[in-house]
Amino acid sequence: MAFILMVKIVSLNPVLDCQVKWVKAVLEGKVSFPTAEQMWTETEREFAELGVQEQFEADRLERRAHALDYRMWPYLDRMIEEAALEPYEPVVKKMMTVSMKWLLEEITTYQQYRLERIDAENYVAEKLFTSSSGMLRALRAYSF
Numbered sequence: 001m002a003f004i005l006m007v008k009i010v011s012l013n014p015v016l017d018c019q020v021k022w023v024k025a026v027l028e029g030k031v032s033f034p035t036a037e038q039m040w041t042e043t044e045r046e047f048a049e050l051g052v053q054e055q056f057e058a059d060r061l062e063r064r065a066h067a068l069d070y071r072m073w074p075y076l077d078r079m080i081e082e083a084a085l086e087p088y089e090p091v092v093k094k095m096m097t098v099s100m101k102w103l104l105e106e107i108t109t110y111q112q113y114r115l116e117r118i119d120a121e122n123y124v125a126e127k128l129f130t131s132s133s134g135m136l137r138a139l140r141a142y143s144f
Helices: 012-027 036-050 053-057 069-083 090-105 132-141
Strands: 113-117 123-127
Touching: 012 069, 012 090, 090 113, 090 123
Parallel strands: none
Antiparallel strands: 113 123
16 A cells, blocks of 8 residues: 655645655665665754754654655655656746745745746746736636
8 A cells, every 4th residue: 555645745746656656666676665674764863964853752843743844855856766767847846846935935926927838948937817806806706
């Protein structure tokens, strides 16, 4: 049995895509699951690197244990390497990084932007609404 998408605070598309492909590689016998001991060792190492072991043990960090934030790309890169998957284009990383920045810094307005891929390296950002009332008008126009 496998659990896919057990993370918090991250955009789901690349994470879900990569996890599904990694699990598929496991099911095909191309990749094997780490042992329980390897998983515990890695978890302890990551917590030590983050300096959060004491907070976690005090039950103050339970909700942050699966947050990827800035750790998303190293996590995905590791799965890509293990399963010999096609790496993401640089533009995907750029678009996900700016989306996450907007989400964290502009929580009430981040959905007012649309990103469009131009090529493997570049994208454009377009502001869709200038105010929350503009967004409400647009939503009403599409309501069923």
